Amino acid sequence: MKSLDKACPSATCETGAAVIGVVNQEGFVSLLPQKIDVTDEFAAIAHQGTTPEKRFRFTNKCVEGGCRQWNGSRCTVIDRVLQMNETFDGFMGLPTCSIRSNCRWYHQSGDKACAVCPFIITDNIVADEQEKISITETQELPV
Numbered sequence: 001m002k003s004l005d006k007a008c009p010s011a012t013c014e015t016g017a018a019v020i021g022v023v024n025q026e027g028f029v030s031l032l033p034q035k036i037d038v039t040d041e042f043a044a045i046a047h048q049g050t051t052p053e054k055r056f057r058f059t060n061k062c063v064e065g066g067c068r069q070w071n072g073s074r075c076t077v078i079d080r081v082l083q084m085n086e087t088f089d090g091f092m093g094l095p096t097c098s099i100r101s102n103c104r105w106y107h108q109s110g111d112k113a114c115a116v117c118p119f120i121i122t123d124n125i126v127a128d129e130q131e132k133i134s135i136t137e138t139q140e141l142p143v
Helices: 040-046 076-084 102-110 111-119
Strands: 009-011 020-022 029-037 056-061 122-127 132-133
Touching: 009 102, 029 056, 029 111, 040 132, 076 102, 076 111
Parallel strands: none
Antiparallel strands: 009 056, 020 029, 020 056, 122 132
16 A cells, blocks of 8 residues: 555545544544545534534545645654553554554554544644644543
8 A cells, every 4th residue: 555545544624534533522532433424515514613623533635745744754643642642551452443454543553543543632723824733632641
């Protein structure tokens, strides 16, 4: 699989993306067994109120150098989360995931990425007409 065939597990809500999870009441992402394509209608409705990235987890094609989170060879989102949570072992087994086979984070960091994935909420902040994606979960994960 070519590098550009990888899926970004923390994309923004736009037509062509897919929903892979829903943020639950506890503030974690409940991953869906199958992804759901984002249509124009879904995107329009999802953008009403709180940003959709705070309520859902989206996937889309990893654009590598076209993304602020790319450092030239890796996605820095998962690297930063794993560095902040070095002692986190995850829970029993890996979560169900509809994109693991081509997930950028999984291919970079393996099972450790999957273990922390449900704790990562994409926070889409618009500044200077450019989107910045940051991680809202900056504290250590529960052990």
